[in-house]
Amino acid sequence: MHHQPLLVVLRHRQPSLLVPQLEQLRDLGVWHTEIAWGPGADWITQCQQLIAGFPELRLGAASICSEAALEAVLEAGFAYGVSPILDSRLLARSAAASFALVPGVMTPTEVNRARSLGCSIVKLFPASTVGLGYWQRLQDPLGAPLPFCIAAGGLKPSDVLPWLEAGVDAVALGASLAAGARGSAAAPSFATDPLRQLLAALPTRP
Template sequence: MIGSLHQQPLLLVLRPRAPIDAAPMLERLHALGLQHVEIAWRSSSGWSGQCRELIASFPALWFGAASIGSSEAVLAAKEAGFRYALAPILEPALLRQANALGITLVPGVMTPTEIHQAKALGCRLVKLFPAAALGASYWAGLREPLGGTLPFCIAAGGLLAADVRPWLDAGVDAIALGAGRQGWSEEFCGGLAQVLEDLPRPR
């Protein structure tokens, strides 16, 4: 996953009422050249099955499960066939469960203590959340106090298309975006297309 995010350091978070409803938007995102998509978990019957259909329909996309904060959600993500999942919290029990099931779970962190704990638990990736409330310079400011080495960081939570380049320049490794109040409008998709065009070349 880290290698793929080095190629394109951007993820889009979709929150459809039913996963299958996301198919038209996935067609659009795939046409724009997006590689990484998250589908938010919902505790509803059929969620895993519908996600499995989407994953099979778009084999070129890297699918992840978003909003994974319970044992039930970890199991559902595994059953759906997701390559990875992201949590808003750091919960060792969920990390152990995901590891046993063979799925990468990226924990949500905010404080230096949580980042230190995530590293101690063997996490190579973390999700900085809620990123917008912390500011683009926050992550880089932690490097020296935490010994000079930070895990691969996906900044998420309240970020807009206009935030992508400033946050990457400030030192995070990837950005997760949602449509927010703007919704999946033509304006949003146009902005996303520009972001994809302006992303730094693979390193």
């Protein structure tokens, strides 16, 4: 994420139906993609097939809120995981499995708690609720260094550059990228032009 500070989050009850979207992301040059955990009986198998079928992408798992979800993600073989919550039990289990789990934080207390638990990366969620500049305002009261911050939740492609300029390290996008009708059985395609323009405008980092 230091090289491309963008993540795309995909969500569907049947992950196997996300193949067209993953193909779009691969062809556009997106590197980091998250697939939300789901309770489906064959979720693990479908995700294993996606991981094997898209070696060019660094696939992670999103929405990890329980030990059952974490165990499914570990079995599926994801490269990393992201949670909307800060749960010390999930972090301990992930550490025992040598698995990178990014916790969700919002308040100064949660940010400091994550830091004390050794989290080098956190997810600011929901970012749209706290607003642009929130992360920067935490710097002086909490003291540097703050963890690497991924802003997520309610953000659009047009928000990415302003949020990066305001001090976060990366931005995650989800539903705002969908171009098709929501609620259908098939996963909606992406509006590729905004995403292509965004990728071209992202800052180049060593």
